[in-house]
Amino acid sequence: MIAQRWALIAGCVALASCGGRDASQAQDRPRDLGTRTAAWIPDPAATILHAAYSGVQDSARGAISEPAPWQDMWNLLTSGNQPRPPLPAVDFSTDDVLFVSLGRRSSGGHDIRIDSVVRYQARTVVYLTRTSPGPTCMTTQALTAPVHVVRLPRLVRPLEFHELFSQHAC
Secondary structure, eight states, rough: HHHHHHHHHHHHHHHTTTTOOOOHTTTTOOOOOEEEEEEEEEOOOGGEEEEOOOOOOOEEEEEESSSHHHHHHHHHHTTTTOOOOOOOOOOHHHHEEEEEEOOOBBSSOOOEEEEEEEEEESEEEEEEEEEOOOOOOOOOOOOOOOOOEEEEEESSEEEHHHHHEEOOOO
């Protein structure tokens, strides 16, 4: 059942984030993004969920702009919670839900975070950081699945993701 939901959500994400690339591809050739129209930096009020433990087992990045996929994603995100928290309200006439997930990890100390979002006339660029524990770090040996989910004003498609990798120096 969860696999079917994840397939549905992955399909929605594929449609929502067409044109997504990692930073190495984005720097291969110059392109005209148009004028920068807005920028977002971390705002605690925009964060819907930032957690180390979620039901999302695969790495994913994308945006949701409709209620049904949002309900499915929330069910997946909170599948391990009892009781399950209520679905956060999102006005999809003006807002999108942007999410990033790291996928399942075999220990603690991993994180993923949306650092900023820049909207251009031709696309939206999402900057995020993936963090992992260094070789000398002590971590819990529990399975984790880090996610970050934020509510933002409607995004310009396609989305482009630029990732920075960081390792804790313990």
